[in-house]
Amino acid sequence: MQGVESALYDVFPKAVRRVCAQHLYTNCRQAGYSGTAFHDLFWVAADAYNPYVFNKAMEKIGKLIPEAVGYLDKVPEQWSRHKFDVGVTCDHNTTNFVESFNACTKPFRDLPVLSLLEEIRSWCMTKIGARFDKAVDIGPDQLTPYATKELEERSADSRFCYATNAGGGEFEVLDGHVKFPIRLAARVCGCGKWQGCGIPCKHAIRVIYHQRLNPTDFVSPYFKGAAYKLTYSEHIHPMPDSTQWPTFELPRILPPLMRRAAGRPAKQRRRGAHEKKRGKRNTTVKCGKCKQIGHNSRTCKGGSTAKQRK
Structure with a gap:
């Protein structure tokens, strides 16, 4: 590595x-x-x-x-x-999106290489195809679903902020006991979140509403329909079954000889020594005999039944 x-x-x-x-x-x-x-x-x-x-x-x-x-x-x-570079307008500081893709390939991991690649191609074709169709219907100035959700949540949080006009297109926003300077034309907030992610923060939204403006106009073009259309302007075309693929006079490449290890092959990613273990689901057990919570009928100590408690 x-x-x-x-x-x-x-x-x-x-x-x-x-x-x-x-x-x-x-x-x-x-x-x-x-x-x-x-x-x-x-x-x-x-x-x-x-x-x-x-x-x-x-x-x-x-x-x-x-x-x-x-x-x-x-x-x-x-x-x-x-x-982070503010020109990128991406504030992701983890690789969770890579882990999400890794989890989606879990059902195919025990397949041979060609079958594995074909399943991944089919999965990607379905995902990109759905977004290709969505890009056809979205308007050039319309927000993407992600930006719409973020803007709604931050708009709700902005109700607890108070904006003061300082003149010259500058404002001061009080959030709790902390004040943040904002330059609306430059799209800059003292908290740094607006310029970091490209979507107005709650302080900026408070100022935008204070000026009777539309928050959508202050969202980065990367989160609008024109960029969405450009991203999904192409899609993966369908392919025929592998039995119908053309044949080529090429030498056959065989996989290396491998000795299969004992036991069932693992599908899940091996966690590091210091990674958190997956927690068990928090379920409540209820006894079928006494209707008490905390044990089942097999481990019941003979407590009072439901009829006796009535």
């Missing part, structure tokens, strides 16, 4: 790199920096949209575990949201 990382620097020397905050936290635990307090402060720093919140969290981490600050400072890639 280190060879791949070195090659990325050589092939893409000017590319901006991010590191997954979840994997970075796992590395911190393996290095001996753990605990509930460190966990909470780490994610405050990773999710911080402005330097003030980040520095405050790092200051508290320094008081809790001084060595952890030095460890995090040595990370060359971007891992906190306040350092």
Whole structure:
């Protein structure tokens, strides 16, 4: 893996790199920096949209575990949201979308390579095809479903903010006991969230409503129909069954000889030593005899029955 990382620097020397905050936290635990307090402060720093919140969290981490600050400072890639390039308008600091795709391929993992690739192609064709049809109907200035949902949630949160006009297109928004400066024309908020994700934050929405404007006009073009149409302008075309594929006079490539290990092959991804285990479903057991909660009829101690309690 280190060879791949070195090659990325050589092939893409000017590319901006991010590191997954979840994997970075796992590395911190393996290095001996753990605990509930460190966990909470780490994610405050990773999710911080402005330097003030980040520095405050790092200051508290320094008081809790001084060595952890030095460890995090040595990370060359971007891992906190306040350092992300605002031109990208993407605030993802984890690789959850990759894990989601990995989970979707779970039913196909025990298939041969060609069958595996064919199933993935079919799955991608279905997903992209649905979005291709949706892109045909969406208007060029219409928001994507994700942006619509985010804007609705932030609009609801903006009810508890208060905007004051400072003149010159600048405003001051009070959120609880904290004030945030906003420059509406530049699309900049002191909290940093607006410029980080491309969708107006609750402070900006409060100002937009204060000025009797439409919040949709202040959303990044990346979250509108024109960009959606461009993203899904092509789709995967259907293919005939493999029995109808053309034949080629090429040498047959056989798979390498492998000795099958004992036991059933695992389908789930092997979790790291410091990753959280999947919790059991929180279900309540009710006894069929005494109708009491906390045990079943097989382990019933002979408590009072429902008729006796009546």
